[in-house]
Each structure stands twice: as structure tokens, then as C-alpha cells.
Amino acid sequence: MxxxxxxxxxxxxxxxxxxxxxxxxxxxxxxxxxxxxxxxxxxxxxxxxxxxxxxxxxxxxxxxxxxxxxxxxxxxxxxxxxxxxxxxxxxxxxxxxxxxxxxxxxxxxxxxxxxxxxxxxxxxxxxxxxxxxxxxxxxxxxxxxxxxxxxxxxxxxxxxxxxxxxxxxxxRFGVAPERYADLKSLTGDASDNIRGVRGVGPKTAAALIARFGSIEELLAHTDLITRPALRSAIEENADRIRKNYRLIKxxxxxxxxxxxxxxxxxxxxxxxxxxxxxxxxx
Structure with a gap:
């Protein structure tokens, strides 16, 4: 090869x-x-x-x-x-x-x-x-x-x-390579000046991606997030998360x-x- x-x-x-x-x-x-x-x-x-x-x-x-x-x-x-x-x-x-x-x-x-x-x-x-x-x-x-x-x-x-x-x-990141962009859409990327969701660190982001599979599935089922503060943060930043994905993917x-x-x-x-x-x- x-x-x-x-x-x-x-x-x-x-x-x-x-x-x-x-x-x-x-x-x-x-x-x-x-x-x-x-x-x-x-x-x-x-x-x-x-x-x-x-x-x-x-x-x-x-x-x-x-x-x-x-x-x-x-x-x-x-x-x-x-x-x-x-x-x-x-x-x-x-x-x-x-x-x-x-x-x-x-x-x-x-x-x-x-x-x-x-x-x-x-x-x-x-x-x-x-x-x-x-x-x-x-x-x-x-x-x-x-x-x-x-x-x-x-x-x-x-x-x-x-x-x-x-x-x-x-x-290192807790996700498969094909979900790396989903992960970073939540956490942001300081090196590229991409701001993530406040309060969502790498471990929380990886757990969310592991549970929901992608940011689109996550945003479609925020009602399943049991932590009120986390659910609110995700819902309030839905547009930012989608924009981040477009920047990173x-x-x-x-x-x-x-x-x-x-x-x-x-x-x-x-x-x-x-x-x-x-x-x-x-």
C-alpha cells in the first residue's frame, strides 16, 4: 500500500x-x-x-x-x-x-x-x-x-x-475521532479563539457525546439532561454550539x-x- x-x-x-x-x-x-x-x-x-x-x-x-x-x-x-x-x-x-x-x-x-x-x-x-x-x-x-x-x-x-x-x-479525549468536532463544539478551542459553553469541560462534554452521540442529538433531547444548570447552559447556547461545529468540522x-x-x-x-x-x- x-x-x-x-x-x-x-x-x-x-x-x-x-x-x-x-x-x-x-x-x-x-x-x-x-x-x-x-x-x-x-x-x-x-x-x-x-x-x-x-x-x-x-x-x-x-x-x-x-x-x-x-x-x-x-x-x-x-x-x-x-x-x-x-x-x-x-x-x-x-x-x-x-x-x-x-x-x-x-x-x-x-x-x-x-x-x-x-x-x-x-x-x-x-x-x-x-x-x-x-x-x-x-x-x-x-x-x-x-x-x-x-x-x-x-x-x-x-x-x-x-x-x-x-x-x-x-x-485522551474520551470520544472517537469522528466525534472530536462535536466535543470541541461544546468545550471551545482557545487556540482558535472559539468560545465554548460555560461550565462544560472536557469530561462533561465527553460524557454528553457518549450518551447522545452527536451535538444534534444532544440539542434535540436536552429534556433528558437531568442537571438543570447543565440543561439550561446547553439550551441557551444552542446557536453557539452549532456555529462552533461549523468552524471546527x-x-x-x-x-x-x-x-x-x-x-x-x-x-x-x-x-x-x-x-x-x-x-x-x-
Missing amino acids: NKFLIVDGSNLLFQMFFGMPARIVNGAGKPIQGTLGFVGAFLRMVRMTRPTHAAVIFDGEHGTERNEISSDYKANRRDFTGLPDADSPFSQLDDICAALDLLGVFRTEAEVYEADDVIASYAIRLGGSGEYRVVVASQDSDLYQLIGENVSVLRYRGKKSTLCDAGYVRE LTDRAGLPAAPARLAFDPDSVTTADVLRAIGLT
Whole structure:
């Protein structure tokens, strides 16, 4: 069976830019810590997963329909516009793209949709085809909802990396991956500035989803909730819960920016130093 490694590029860029132990510059004084970390992490992911196909998806610089659903969506994210190159991860994006091109990895910037939506489209369609095992590399927990028989999520942390399957999600959150969006619709997601239902924490949300199966079934049968305060909170926030679900739920609506044949990848045994040298950074 083919194996497809799809990387959340923007997520990995931020993880490496801010996660490296110190600001690193090359001989010309150019900051390269983000590029160094990104390329090194990608090559280690390749060695860990041995993919036959690979792609890196970056977020585009545009709003999406989620911003129309909620003006608060991701409003808490830092704006890097106008910052010096040394303080902006995006200043190293061109070098990262050059490295990926050198490695022969398909890369693209999400248009109209978010990178998560493009990743979801590949995971759902290729994972569901029965011809691919899909590994999604990201720290973004929203992608847990994509996990299935042929789809896993790689939380890359060097030697402490975790390949997450359905059992991981059930143990950590108390719900199956396909109900992760229902769970988060109740609890909210601080990282995306999505406010949940006051008083409904992860354990309560998981218990409600376990009992009712989905938020729609929950909202249709609130009379069965025996705790008056909880019942009132759910009923009073019905619109918010449904809106949250629209913000969090991932589908294959974004489509595939490239056919699987274009994603074929044959990794050479190159090192990070080889790549940086080839693109002129060392």
C-alpha cells in the first residue's frame, strides 16, 4: 500500500521558528533557525514514515468563510506584519520552499480555504480509497478528527514524537475521532479563539457525546439532561454550539490541488546540511 506523508507547513514553520533553542544565523548573518529546524524535522519525518508520496501545505494570506461565520475566529493570533525579518517566521518561508523544491516535495499554499481543509481533503479521499495510508504531520489537534483506519496524525517532537491513532484520541479525549468536532463544539478551542459553553469541560462534554452521540442529538433531547444548570447552559447556547461545529468540522470540500500522481516522492539520503548548502544558506 502507498504511504502519503502530508505536512501542515505553517504549523511546522511556527513550531521550528519559535521552538529552536536560539536564534541561528549563517555566515552572512542571515537568520536560518526556522529553515534549519523545518528541513531537519521534515527529513526525520521521512525517515520515520518512509512515504511513497509527500506534500507540504501552507496557509494562504487571506480570510476564509470561517471568518464570515465568526469575526472572533483566530482573532487572537499574532500579526507579524511589519516586524523585522529576525522576528517573523515568514521571512524564512522562501528558503523553506526552495529546500522543498530541491527535495522534490510537492508544496502549495491553500487558496480560499485553510491548510487544514486541504489536508482534510487528501486524508478523507486518499485514506478512504483503500490505496493509501495517510500520515498527517501537525501539532494542530483539530486534525485528530481525520484519524481512521488508514489515517494517523504524527505529533512531531523529535525523539518524543507520537503517532496518534483512534485509541490515542479515545484515551485522551474520551470520544472517537469522528466525534472530536462535536466535543470541541461544546468545550471551545482557545487556540482558535472559539468560545465554548460555560461550565462544560472536557469530561462533561465527553460524557454528553457518549450518551447522545452527536451535538444534534444532544440539542434535540436536552429534556433528558437531568442537571438543570447543565440543561439550561446547553439550551441557551444552542446557536453557539452549532456555529462552533461549523468552524471546527473538517470535510473534503477544498478538493485536491494536485492529483496523487504528482505527489510521488523518492527520498534521497540527504542531510539537512546538504540541503542548506545546496540552496546557498551555508
